[in-house]
Amino acid sequence: MASSSSSSLSRRWPRVLEETPPSDAEAPDWAELPRDALLTVLHRLGHVDILMGPGQVCRPWRRAARDEPELWRRVELRFPAGLSSRLDPCKMARDAIRRSSEQCEAFLAQGAVDCSVLSFLADSVALSLKSLRLVSCQGIYDSMRLASVITKFSLLEELELSNCWGAFPETCAAVGKACPLLTRLRLSNKRFIKRDQNVVGGEARAIATTMPALRSLQLFANRLGNRGLVAILDGCPRLESLDIRHCFNVVMDDDMRARCSRIQTLRLPRDSTDDYDLDFSSPDMDPPGERRHLAVFYDDEWEFSSR
Template identity: 30%
Template sequence: MEVGSTRSWDELLPDALGLIFKNLPLQELLTVVPTVCKSWGKAVMGPYCWQEIDIEEWSNRSEPGSVERMLRMLIARSNGSIHKLCVSGLQNEPVFSLIAENARSLRILCLPQSNMSDSIVEKIAGSLSMITFLDLSYCYKISARSLEAIGKNCKLLEGLRRNMHPLIMEERLSQDNEEAHAIATTMPNLKRLETAYLRYINTIGALEIIHSCPQLEYLDLRGCWQVKLDGEYLKDKFPKLKVLGPYVVDRYERNNDYEDWSDFSDSLYDYESSDDENRFGELEFRFYQQFNEDATNGWPPSP
């Protein structure tokens, strides 16, 4: 191409257009871009725009039926090339099976608030072997059985998010450390683990995870009131490990940077640091819209 010459946007290769279009809002990508020209419409209909499907924010304010229809359409367009999938509130077993059937390239999977059961997770875990980051926050019907199935089948797993809502977890305080044990015995390669308000984890369970996951760099125990750790012991034996909690002053941080979840910033604090405790109020916690606003504003006090 001669110096000073230009090339029309509609002449760009579909994969190049896909890289550009994936930065657009979902509504524009589905309704505006296809009407511009044939090449843009073709790019949007193909897999290049849908290697990363992140409709979590949209699904939080949408009806379950609409979410499932949207997800089925986008998975069909991806043609099995999905690297990242983030969607909230899935309800039906067939849609989980659909995800598993198209998971050969999947690395990041975020399914918060989903109505999955242990039997469903055990059924699909074998198809998720390439997963490196998994979010099962606010999935209340699954138990240690699911985590064990994930750990045994997803050997590349380095990040797990299993945060809970503090008020709902009141009903499950009688449970023991089964989930902590499942994590410790099947997920030795974890680098990041978030278990905020998984309140039936106690000191024994937390220490089992810490000792069994030698690569662990970040552990979120905020709201896990039964955990009592020795900060000096952790600093001495696990100098690379950052631990948040269990004490919470206000709200806890929002962190959706799935692609870069192992990069720790200055906002992560060592366990039992008095200077850090004064800064917890700066952290932001995201709640889903289905939770009552009054309930989410009042945090249970530290015991």
């Protein structure tokens, strides 16, 4: 009976023949891939992957990955936390900058990159860089050095300093004065900490007084309050996009909503963060009076608010 059933199934479902692997003659010869096709493949890879892998395939791939400046015109180096400890991110960043042959226009680093890399970037591509984005670069903590390096990029149009310890007011003020073409700024923190809502804040004051051409601004989890936001709105008349999500010191009363009505794309403190692309923590909403001992870290802001 079992034999009959098996025979019936065999007639209904023909056995699928196993595919045989291609012979050596049929296997693709990666070394003979046309250069245009090769560059198309490399453009689809991340720059960290290119620095780690394609050079090992064959000599043409190694030459293309190393000697084609177009491939490095817009550098994106995203180092996952688990991977950066096994690599040398700073060396890889310098290699990427070097391969651009002074033609790099955009540089993004996410992870373990420090001020030495920024100094190398400034020495190499100061006259071509238009976009600089630094995300979670905890090796960047010297605000004065950061400010002195970034001011060398006089053609900068976009700047991001997100979840970086060195994103201080001095940096914003220096950039605003040295980079007149700046139109996009993203200065986002990982966590909001409740402060006196009457504080203008160093970053807000610097933005308001030095960046009149700004068109897009994101200040995620920033400490600014209503006075700081008013200063920015008055000082940046061309502003079209404003994202102040998790800026819970801002109170959106009728007056503030009226002031913001000219902004084309507006994200408010309590708006959804579902589309926010970076890590962030739950806000610390404790009253500022319970945290007076932290004022030493923000002397300029506390002094400004007491006048």
